[in-house]
């Protein structure tokens with residue numbers, strides 16, 4: 156799989172060879188007046204379309220159930236803060252052992268999401284990335300800490316996640332970044348993040364809705380975590396953001 160990287164210092168000419176600029180007006184009102192290209196697909200969140208054949212192959216994506224139709228030209232796209240993935244190796248293994256019956260899976264690429272997974276058409280990727288790059292220019296690196304745990308499920312309740320939550324003190328910093336991401340999403344007619352964003356690092360997940368089971372075992376989970384860590388606080392330096400679109404990966408370095 157080839158990974159294409161360009162960071163915020165990438166020359167404009169690499170991505171500026173087509174006139175694919177999105178509309179510049181950002182308010183929802185002005186967006187409504189802008190005629191969206193028919194090729195921009197809205198993420199539906201469900202798969203109720205009965206005349207579309209949805210072929211899902213869970214074994215090809217960690218057992219995850221795809222929530223949009225896989226079609227040539229539609230690229231699953233998301234924006235996130237990458238996190239060193241070996242950081243939680245030990246606690247992942249210990250919790251997998253302690254909760255064998257849940258068949259917990261490790262999250263391979265630890266991250267803090269700044270977007271939902273949306274569907275972007277291939278020919279719009281370059282201008283979408285260029286737009287993100289514009290918004291992240293001049294942003295300074297910063298550190299966040301995480302100490303509390305929270306159990307999440309996806310909207311379809313087909314997967315449950317164990318996650319560290321970013322401390323509330325740092326919420327606003329990430330929220331400002333999120334607003335930039337949301338504005339690009341809106342420009343492209345794509346869904347923005349949750350109304351009540353909760354920034355977190357999921358490090359284990361399992362199939363099905365196991366929120367209640369895991370919540371009732373939170374104390375046991377916390378005990379295992381505290382036996383493992385010298386300090387109960389994780390500190391993450393945020394010095395870059397990434398956008399993944401299909402098999403392409405774009406990096407935006409912060410100052």
Ligand code: AMP
Pocket residue numbers: 267268307308309310316349351352353354355356357
């Ligand atoms: P992630 O680790 O970013 O992939 O997130 C794990 C799951 O948390 C996703 O499937 C989200 O749908 C879910 N989630 C539920 N509520 C929220 C929220 N308020 N903010 C962010 N993610 C959420």
